[in-house]
Amino acid sequence: MTIAYDRDSMNIPPLGPYLDPQKVVVVGGATGMGAATVRKLRESGRKVAVVDVNDAVLKSEAEFSTLGDVTDAEDIKRAIDECAAALGGIEALVCCVGINGRGTVDETEPAEWNRQFAVNAFGPYATSRAALPHLREAGGGAIVVLTSQVGVVGQAQNAAYCAAKAAAIHLVRCMAIDYAPENIRVNTVCPGITGPTGMFDSWLSLFPDEESRAAESQRQIETNLQKRIVHPDEIAAAAVFAVSNAAPGFIGQTIVVDGGYSIH
Ligand SMILES: NC(=O)c1ccc[n+]([C@@H]2O[C@H](COP(=O)([O-])OP(=O)(O)OC[C@H]3O[C@@H](n4cnc5c(N)ncnc54)[C@H](O)[C@@H]3O)[C@@H](O)[C@H]2O)c1
Numbered sequence: 001m002t003i004a005y006d007r008d009s010m011n012i013p014p015l016g017p018y019l020d021p022q023k024v025v026v027v028g029g030a031t032g033m034g035a036a037t038v039r040k041l042r043e044s045g046r047k048v049a050v051v052d053v054n055d056a057v058l059k060s061e062a063e064f065s066t067l068g069d070v071t072d073a074e075d076i077k078r079a080i081d082e083c084a085a086a087l088g089g090i091e092a093l094v095c096c097v098g099i100n101g102r103g104t105v106d107e108t109e110p111a112e113w114n115r116q117f118a119v120n121a122f123g124p125y126a127t128s129r130a131a132l133p134h135l136r137e138a139g140g141g142a143i144v145v146l147t148s149q150v151g152v153v154g155q156a157q158n159a160a161y162c163a164a165k166a167a168a169i170h171l172v173r174c175m176a177i178d179y180a181p182e183n184i185r186v187n188t189v190c191p192g193i194t195g196p197t198g199m200f201d202s203w204l205s206l207f208p209d210e211e212s213r214a215a216e217s218q219r220q221i222e223t224n225l226q227k228r229i230v231h232p233d234e235i236a237a238a239a240v241f242a243v244s245n246a247a248p249g250f251i252g253q254t255i256v257v258d259g260g261y262s263i264h
Contacts (some may be wrong), residue, residue: 019183020245021091021141025049025083027070030057032197033146034096036232037061037239038052044240049077049083049090052097052199054146063087068099070123073130090134091141092243098146100199102206105159113160118239120147120164125171128186132179140183144236144242145172149192149258165190169254185251187242192258193220194230204239205227224259 026042028034030052035091041048043261046166051068058065064086084090098168099119101112124145134143145243150158151165169188176186194200207213223229241247 014253018245018248019048019091020137021243023047023049023087023089023138024094025080025087025090025131025135026050026062026067026094026096027076027080027123028095028097028146028169029060029062029065030054030106032199033191033194033232033235034092034094035060035241037094037096037237039100039231039237041243044244047087049087050064051079051083068120070095071118075128076123076126076130076208077130080127084134089138091138091143092143093122093127093131093135094144094146095127096146096239097127098115098148098199100161100203100206102160102161103159104155104157107157107192108160109189117164117167120161120220121167121171125170128171128175132184133178134185136182138183142243143172143175143179143184143186144239145186145188146239147172147188147254149188149256149262152190152256153252153262162192171212172254173252180251185242185247187247187250187253187255189235189238189242190254190256191235191261192224192230194235194257197232199248200229223261223262226259228259230257230259 024046026038029050031036038048047064050057050062050065053069066079066082090147147168148165150162151169174189204213207216238255
């Protein structure tokens with residue numbers, strides 16, 4: 001049987017062209033995957049502004065950079081507004097902020113729980129909230145939040161970080177639903193064990209000596225089905241794809257780049 005398929009009679013709108021954001025703010029872009037994302041965005045000809053709490057951001061080769069703290073809603077709004085003024089608007093946001101910790105619930109003091117949530121969950125919320133008026137003014141755009149593979153699956157002795165990343169992944173889905181009608185696509189890229197980056201080094205520094213650091217490093221490598229650490233450029237490539245008009249149907253998606261860590 002042949003099924004009649006007529007775009008016009010079915011009221012299906014034409015495909016594209018879709019907005020290809022050119023003015024992009026990267027928050028958490030001083031080091032690691034954020035810095036790699038800045039580089040890849042610039043290589044693709046886009047204009048980039050960078051925000052970070054680490055003053056290394058001021059040495060970034062981006063068009064504009066400023067200090068800003070995602071745990072302070074007013075401060076991150078000030079920083080994002082400065083980026084908009086410098087770029088002449090904002091068409092996409094990539095939020096790469098993160099801090100890690102370690103511990104079961106028993107081992108995690110309330111202050112540490114709150115510190116994890118302030119950066120890893122409140123941070124993407126406050127940053128998106130600051131960027132949304134600018135994206136709206138541009139007629140739409142994209143938000144990409146870097147979260148984690150351990151926001152998708154649980155992990156031993158890492159309760160606060162995993163819970164905060166899971167919250168951020170779900171925040172992405174909720175924002176995707178709320179803002180898709182305004183032509184703003186929201187997605188998350190979940191890195192697996194990735195290095196070299198600031199967080200990869202700081203994770204290993206939580207282990208007391210060279211022997212335990214080497215054992216942990218090997219344990220992390222073994223969780224990747226290719227027996228390797230993901231490179232920051234691989235995460236940056238996924239982030240640039242999710243920003244771009246190559247991904248018009250990606251809305252609220254969890255793009256996991258973890259060498260298969262989370263599938264078994
Ligand atoms: N490296 C890994 O193995 C790994 C694995 C899974 C997920 N991640 C996630 O990937 C993202 C990038 O991390 P990375 O590994 O490149 O580490 P990184 O430390 O190099 O990058 C994180 C950046 O966030 C910035 N930042 C931290 N707190 C901030 C704040 N309050 N305000 C503004 N900026 C702040 C840091 O200064 C840093 O530049 C993070 O969301 C992290 O949680 C990393």
